[in-house]
Each structure stands twice: as C-alpha cells, then as structure tokens.
Amino acid sequence: MSRTKHRPQVSIICGSGLGMLADSLECQDQFSYSDIPGFPQSTVQGHAGRLVFGELKGKSCVCMQGRFHMYEGHSLLKTTFPIRVFKLMGVQTLIVTNAAGSVADHLHPGDIMIIKDHINFPGLVGLNPLHGPNDERFGPRFPAMSGCYNRELRSLAHEISKQLDIAGLVQEGVYAMVGGPNFETIAEARMLHRMGVDAVGMSTVPEVVVASHCGLQVFGLSLITNKVVKSYDDSDCVNHDGVLEVGRLRSQTVQQLVTEVISRMEINNNIDRMSNAV
Ligand SMILES: O=P(O)(O)O[C@H]1O[C@H](CO)[C@@H](O)[C@H]1O
Ligand SMILES: Nc1nc2[nH]cnc2c(=O)[nH]1
Structure with a gap:
C-alpha cells in the first residue's frame, strides 16, 4: 500500500480476454504479480499478470489483469489470496468477470450473463478455499452462500443495460465451476x-x-x-x-456495463480499513 496513493473501494x-477492463482506469499505478509478495504468477494466455490501481468515475479501484485458476496447479488458498489482500486494503465490493460456455439453449456467444448464483463442483467434493483452520478475523467457520451475488447490483446492471441499449444481450443465470483444464x-x-x-x-x-466469507459484496458477469x-x-x-476472440469482440460492451455499475454503486466511505496489516 505504501507504493500507491490509491485506497481502493472496488476490486x-x-x-480470459477481458483484461481491457483495466484500461479505463485513470491515474494508474501498475504492479507485476512477480513484484508482489505472496502472489502466484499468471500462466494462462489472455491473463497479463498485473495488478492495476486507478480511478473510475470517481471510485478508487484495483483490477486484477489476470486471475489464478486451480488447473494451473495453484492451491485454492493461493488462487484466492488476492481477495483477502483486497479486504485488508478496505475494498467493499468485488466484481468478477469470466469467459464461459453456454449450457442453456437461450444463451449465445457474445451474450452477457449476470451471475445470480453458482454451483461449486470442486467445492461439493471437498476442494474449497475455506478448508482448513478458519481465520475468524475474516469471517465465520460456516458462511452462508445463499445470497452471495448482490441483488441490488444485479438489478442495477439490468437497469443500466436497458439504458445502454444492450438489454437484448444481457440475461441472468447460474454459473458452474468445473476444475478444467x-x-x-x-x-x-x-x-x-x-x-x-x-x-x-x-x-x-x-x-x-x-x-462472501469476508463480507465483500459481489457482482459477477460471464x-x-x-x-x-x-x-x-x-x-x-x-x-x-476462440474464447479470447469473443472476449476481444465484446470487450467494449462489457467495459461499458462494468463502468456504469461502478459509477452508480453506493460506497460506504466510513469503512474500517485494515491497511496497516498490508
Ligand atoms: O474463467 P476465465 O478466467 O475467464 O477463463 C475461462 O476461459 C478459459 C478457457 O478458455 C478457462 O480458464 C475458463 O475458466
Ligand atoms: N469449462 C468451460 N470453461 C469455459 N470457458 C470458456 N468457455 C468454456 C467452456 O465451454 N467450458
């Protein structure tokens, strides 16, 4: 935290292929993952491996240009390490984006799915980042997951997609994680x-x-x-x-939607920042 003036509220x-979401941040500070203690390295094409801090529509943001996947050989604790770093920085909201295949007949390549719920296939067979001793400083032993995709942000995103005239592309649905690759x-x-x-x-x-375990509100797009x-x-x-190509083709639309959601989401400025620990 001493190497950037930004104090992000949104992460x-x-x-895959959506790294341009970071491009619209103003007054950027960029850090390669290889320069951040404890961060794994990105090994997947389409994931640059950079943490970018900056301002978007007056909100202070931090953006992972590149995520970590279980199939790269990282433990789930490692793949999710950045989330707890963000929590310690004072971040209140996590926006997750991904490239996904449509299982539902009504979803087509180029469509954007607002995630309303998920199925954690690795989690159901015991591969869960919360396995092991619980760190009570972050959250409870048995966290509820029934409302983990924030309802207000989902409805805001629908409203915005109408205003941007992209409602025909935007639907809501259930995302399932499989282990891959x-x-x-x-x-x-x-x-x-x-x-x-x-x-x-x-x-x-x-x-x-x-x-969700550490109390961040979550908004997700596939x-x-x-x-x-x-x-x-x-x-x-x-x-x-092919996955990366569709990412490139739709990047601007995804960027517009995410930017507007960030612009209009409410932020609590009295957050208890734990940044002394970072
Ligand atoms: O989920 P993201 O990182 O967007 O990437 C998706 O695209 C890759 C496969 O093409 C897999 O890594 C899959 O998870
Ligand atoms: N598992 C899986 N991941 C993806 N990421 C992008 N497309 C797909 C897909 O069809 N299946």
Missing part, C-alpha cells in the same frame, strides 16, 4: 444442462466464496464465448483462441 477480476464432454454437458446450469467455466467461484456442445451430431469444437 475487479478480469476474465479440459472442456466438457457431451455427456458432461448434458448432465450440467439437466442440473440447471446456464454457463460453465473453470474459475470465479473460489474467489466469490472467499469474498461473457458467453462459446456454446457447450450437447449433441453427438454437432461438429463444433471449443478452443481457447
């Missing part, structure tokens, strides 16, 4: 569909669990970059380059 995690088989895709999953990816959920193949007659095949 943003950029999904391989994409789904057809049988897996069909199972996810029957389970009520709308979009699937390999990230985000551990970050949201840790953020950019639908591909459809998940559910038919043996369908010859489509997903690949990471």
